[in-house]
Amino acid sequence: MNKVPNRAVICDVLMEHAKxxxxxxxxxxxxxxxxSLAPFAEAFPEQFVEVGIAEQNLVSIxxxxxxxxKKTYAASPACFLSTRSYEQAKVDVAYSxxxxxxxxxSGGISYGSLGMSHHSAQDIAAMSAVPNMRVYLPSDRxxxxxxxxALLQDEKPAxxxxxxxxxxxxxxxxxxxxxxxxxTILEKGEDAVLIACGEMVxxxxxxxxxxxxxxxxxxxxxxxxxxxxxxxxxVNEAKGKKLxxxxxxxxxxxxxxxxxxxxxxxxxxxxxxxxxxxxxxxVSGTSREVFDYYGLNAAGIVETVVRNLQ
Amino acid sequence: xxELEILSYDLRKDVVDIIMAGKGGHIxxxxxxxxxxxxxxxxxxxxxxxxPEDPDRDLFVLSKGHxxxxxxxVLCAKGFLNLETVKKEFSRFNxxxxxxxxxxxxxxxxxxxxxxxxxxVCIGMALAGKMNHRDYRVYTVMGDGELAEGSVWEAVMxxxxxxxDNLCAVVDRNxxxxxxxxxxxxxHKRLKDRFxxxxxxxxxxxxNDYEELNAAFEEAKTVKGMPTMxxxxxxxxxxxxxxxxxxxxxxxxxxxxxxxxxxxxxxKRKEALLHE
Numbered sequence: 001m002n003k004v005p006n007r008a009v010i011c012d013v014l015m016e017h018a019k020x021x022x023x024x025x026x027x028x029x030x031x032x033x034x035x036s037l038a039p040f041a042e043a044f045p046e047q048f049v050e051v052g053i054a055e056q057n058l059v060s061i062x063x064x065x066x067x068x069x070k071k072t073y074a075a076s077p078a079c080f081l082s083t084r085s086y087e088q089a090k091v092d093v094a095y096s097x098x099x100x101x102x103x104x105x106s107g108g109i110s111y112g113s114l115g116m117s118h119h120s121a122q123d124i125a126a127m128s129a130v131p132n133m134r135v136y137l138p139s140d141r142x143x144x145x146x147x148x149x150a151l152l153q154d155e156k157p158a159x160x161x162x163x164x165x166x167x168x169x170x171x172x173x174x175x176x177x178x179x180x181x182x183x184t185i186l187e188k189g190e191d192a193v194l195i196a197c198g199e200m201v202x203x204x205x206x207x208x209x210x211x212x213x214x215x216x217x218x219x220x221x222x223x224x225x226x227x228x229x230x231x232x233x234x235v236n237e238a239k240g241k242k243l244x245x246x247x248x249x250x251x252x253x254x255x256x257x258x259x260x261x262x263x264x265x266x267x268x269x270x271x272x273x274x275x276x277x278x279x280x281x282x283v284s285g286t287s288r289e290v291f292d293y294y295g296l297n298a299a300g301i302v303e304t305v306v307r308n309l310q
Numbered sequence: 311x312x313e314l315e316i317l318s319y320d321l322r323k324d325v326v327d328i329i330m331a332g333k334g335g336h337i338x339x340x341x342x343x344x345x346x347x348x349x350x351x352x353x354x355x356x357x358x359x360x361x362p363e364d365p366d367r368d369l370f371v372l373s374k375g376h377x378x379x380x381x382x383x384v385l386c387a388k389g390f391l392n393l394e395t396v397k398k399e400f401s402r403f404n405x406x407x408x409x410x411x412x413x414x415x416x417x418x419x420x421x422x423x424x425x426x427x428x429x430x431v432c433i434g435m436a437l438a439g440k441m442n443h444r445d446y447r448v449y450t451v452m453g454d455g456e457l458a459e460g461s462v463w464e465a466v467m468x469x470x471x472x473x474x475d476n477l478c479a480v481v482d483r484n485x486x487x488x489x490x491x492x493x494x495x496x497x498h499k500r501l502k503d504r505f506x507x508x509x510x511x512x513x514x515x516x517x518n519d520y521e522e523l524n525a526a527f528e529e530a531k532t533v534k535g536m537p538t539m540x541x542x543x544x545x546x547x548x549x550x551x552x553x554x555x556x557x558x559x560x561x562x563x564x565x566x567x568x569x570x571x572x573x574x575x576x577x578k579r580k581e582a583l584l585h586e
Contacts (some may be wrong), residue, residue, distance in 0.1 A: 025441075049437060052471075057430045057464040064434020067419060068442070069365070087424055088461075092431055096413055096421045 002169050006144040006162035007075075007105050008036040013148040014073060018044050024152070025070040027051060029058040034164075035075040035105045055085040059102065063092035066099040071152065078104025078161050079111070082123035089159070094132040099155040102127075103162070107137075108199065108249035109277065110164035113284040120161070121277050124197075125254025127159040128227040134158040134181075135227040137198035142171040143224055146178035161198065163249075165287060168202045170222065183230040185237070189217030192243035192305050195234065197223050197256050199287070200247040200275075206298035211305055218305060226256050231263045239268040243308050245275060247301060249291075252276040273304055311353075311520035312583060317387070318348050319580035322549045323573055324383040324393055329563060332401035334409065338559040339453060340380035342484040342517070342544035346451055347372075347384045349523040355449065359389040362416055368446050369435045371420050373428020374453035374482060375410040376561075381418075382407070390417030426459025428452060429479055433469050436477040436537075447531070451480045455487030458496040463508075469537040470509035477537040478530040482517060484546035488560045505539045517542025550575035 018024040018040070027049045032038045041048040049065070051058045055076050062074040074081070081104045082089075093100040104123055111118035127135045136151075136158060138144040144162065151158055170186065171177075177184055186201070187208045194204040201222045208220050219237045223230060238244045244264055246257035257274030264272050275296060283293050291297050295304070321344060329335035351357070355368040372381050382400070386393040399407040406414050410423035420431055428450040436448040456462060469477055483501070485492050492498060505512045511533045515522040523542065530538035547553025550572040552564070564572055 046441065051464075051468060054464040054468070056426075056461040057433070057468055060427055060430030060461070060465070061434040061437065061468070063420070064431040064436075065438045065441075066434070067431070068369075068435050068438030070434075070438055070441070088427065088430075091421060091424050092427055 002141060002166050004141050005036065005164065005166045006138060006141055009141045009144045010103060010148050010162065011036045011040050013145055015040050015043055017152055018047055021071070022047065023069055023071045025049060025065055025072045027058055027062050027072060027074040029053055029055050029076045031076045031105065034077065035103065037075055055080045056088050059085040059088035059100065060092045062100045063088070063096060063098040071099055073101045073103055075103035075105055077118065078107035078120035078123050079118050082120050082126050082159070086126055089127065089133065090130045093157045094130045097132060098157065100157055101151055102159045104159060105162055106164035107161035108163060109282050109290050110287060112286055112290050115284065116281045119282055121249070121251045121282065123159070123161055124226050124248070124250050124256060128259070129254065132157060133227070136160045136224055137226055138162065138224045139198060139201035139222050140167055140170040142169065142173060142176040143178060143222070146176055147224065150178070150180045163199050163287070167199050170201055170205060181225045181228050181230060183225065183233040184222040185219060185233065186222055187218065187220035189219050191216050191218055191241065191309060192245060193219040193221060193237040193241055194245050194247060194301060195221040195223050195256065195260050196247040197226055199249055200296060203291070203296065203298045203301055204247055207301035207305070210298055210302045214306065216305060216309065223256060226259065229259045229263065234260055234263045235267045238264045238270060241270060243305065244270060244272040245301065245304055246272065247275045247296060249296065250276050252279055271308060273308055275301065275304060311524060314348050314352055314520050316580055316583050317352070318345055319549065319576045321348065321383040321387055322576050324386065325379045326564065326569065326572055328379045328382055328397055328400050330569060331397040333563055334401050334561070335379045335563070336376040336561045337379070338486065338546040338553060338556070339374060339377040339482065339484065341548045341553060342546045343374065343377045343451055343482045344380045344383070345518045345520060346480055346482060346523060346542050347380055349520060349527065350449055351384050351388050353524050354527045356446070359416065362390070366444055366446050369419055369432070369448045371428040371432050371450045372411050372422055373425065373450045374456055375422030378410050381411060385417045388417070391415065425453065425456040426461035429462055429465035429469070432477055432479070433465055433472065433474060436474040437472060439476050440474070446476070448477045449480070451482055453487070454481055454483045454485065454492050454498060455495065457481065457498055466505065466508045466510065473535045474537045475534050478527065478540065479537065480540045480542050482544055483541050484544045486546045486555070486557045486560070490557050501541060509536055511536050511538045512541065513538065514541040514543065517544035518548050549579065
C-alpha cells in the first residue's frame with residue numbers, strides 16, 4: 001500500500017522546480033502542515049507566504065502576486081478554499097485571469113469525522129461553474145506529479161483537489177500515461193463504462209476485475225480533468241454501450257456525473273447512473289467507512305452495474 | 311496643483327457625459343474620488359501608456375470599482391483610452407467598457423466590482439515588489455462603505471504584518487453609501503485610530519484638495535516599515551450643488567435640466583479658478 005499522500009507529491013514537485021524557478025510562490029493559510037508544504041516553507045522561505053487563517057486574503061494576495069509575475073500555488077483545505085474564498089477565486093483569479101493554482105487539500109470527505117463544515121462535496125460544481133477556471137482531481141501520486149508538472153508550464157487559473165490520505169496507486173512511476181486535459185483509459189470493455197475522478201478511480205479499477213469474473217466487461221476512464229471535461233473520450237467510450245456509471249466523491253449535483261450526463265445525453269444517449277455522496281450531511285467516519293456506507297466502493301459499483309445491465 | 315484642479319472640472323464634465331451617453335453610472339462616488347485619481351495619475355504614479363507593461367511601473371487597483379466612469383475619464387486624459395470611444399461604447403451591448411474596471415482595457419491592471427478585493431490584491435502586488443527588489447509603489451482606493459467588508463480587515467492586518475511600506479491605500483471618505491449615511495448604515499467611528507491600531511501610518515486629508523492629497527502621497531513615500539492609509543475626506547457629488555452630499559445621487563442619471571445645471575456649476579468653478 002502506498003504511503004505517500006498526493007499533497008506531499010505536490011510539495012515535492014514544487015520544491016524540485018523552485019530550486020531553479022524563483023517565481024514559484026506558495027501561499028498557505030495556517031495550512032502548511034495539513035498541506036504537506038512545511039518542507040517547502042522551510043527550504044524556500046523567500047518563496048513562501050503565510051497569510052494566517054484568512055482564506056479570502058490567501059486567494060486575493062496570490063492573485064496580486066501572480067499579476068506581478070509570480071507563479072502562485074495557494075493551498076488550503078478544499079472546504080474553505082472552495083467556499084470561503086469562492087468569490088476571490090471567481091473575481092481575482094478566474095475573471096482577472098491571474099496565474100493562480102488553487103490547491104484544495106483534504107478534499108471531499110477526507111475530514112470524515114469533523115463534520116459538514118470540513119467536507120468539500122460541492123467544490124467540483126462550484127469551481128466548474130466559474131468561467132476560466134479549470135478543475136482537476138488526480139487519482140494517485142503518479143498522476144498528481146504529472147499534473148503539477150503540466151500546470152507549472154501554463155499561466156492559467158486552476159483548482160486542484162486532492163485528498164488527505166495516501167491512496168492506492170493506479171499507475172506506476174514508469175507507466176503513468178498523462179496528457180493534459182485528456183482522460184486516461186485504464187480498461188477497455190464493451191458492456192459498460194465506469195468514469196471516475198480522484199479517489200473514486202481505484203474502486204472502479206477493482207470493480208472492473210470483479211465484473212470480469214462475472215463475465216461483464218467494462219471500460220474504466222480516469223477523468224482527472226473534470227473541467228475541461230474530456231468529452232471526446234466520454235463519447236467514444238459511451239457510444240454503443242448500454243450503461244455509463246460515473247463515480248465521484250461529491251454531491252450528486254453539478255459534479256462529474258452531471259457533466260458526463262450532459263455530454264452523453266447530447267451526443268450518444270444511453271443510461272447514465274451517477275454514484276455520488278448524498279444530498280445530505282455526510283455520515284461521520286473514516287473515508288473508507290463513509291465510502292462503504294454509501295456504496296462508493298468496488299462492491300457498490302459492481303452491484304450498480306449488474307443491476308442496471310439486467 | 312491649480313492646473314490639476316482646473317483639469318478636474320473638464321474631467322468631471324467627461325464623467326457626466328459618459329454617464330449620460332451610457333444612461334447609467336455611479337456619479338456621486340465618481341465626483342468624490344476624481345481628485346484622488348487625478349493626483350495619482352498626473353502627479354504621483356510612474357505610469358505611461360507608451361510602456362504599459364513596464365515592470366517598474368506603479369500599480370493601481372480601483373477597489374471601489376463602481377466609480378469606473380471617473381477612472382475612464384482619467385485614463386482617457388492620460389492617453390490610455392479614447393474619450394469618444396468610451397462615450398460610444400460605455401454600457402452598450404457586447405462592450406469592453408462595462409460598469410466596472412475591466413483588465414481587457416489598456417491601463418487597467420485588475421478587474422474589480424465586488425468590494426473588499428482591491429486591498430488584498432494590492433498586498434500581493436506589494437509583496438511581489440519586495441520579493442523582486444523593485445521600487446514600484448502600489449495604490450488602491452476603497453470606498454468608506456466598502457470598509458464593512460471583512461476581507462478589507464484581513465488585508466489591513468496582513469499589510470502591516472508584512473511591513474509593506476510600498477503600499478498606500480486611500481479611503482474615499484464621502485460618508486454616504488447607497489442606503490444613506492455611512493455612520494447610520496455601519497459606523498466607522500475613530501477610523502484613524504482603527505487603522506493606527508493595526509500599525510498603519512494614517513494621514514487624514516481633505517480629499518478634494520490637491521495640495522493636501524499630494525502632500526499626503528509624498529509623506530507616504532517617506533514612511534518606512536509600515537503601509538500608509540490616507541483617509542480622504544471627500545464630498546460625494548463634488549463639483550455641483552445639484553449632487554453634493556445627496557445619497558440619492560449614488561447612481562442617478564441627471565435629467566437634461568440637471569445636466570445643464572451641473573455642467574454650468576463645473577464651468578463656474580473652473581472659471582473662478584482661472585480668474586484667481
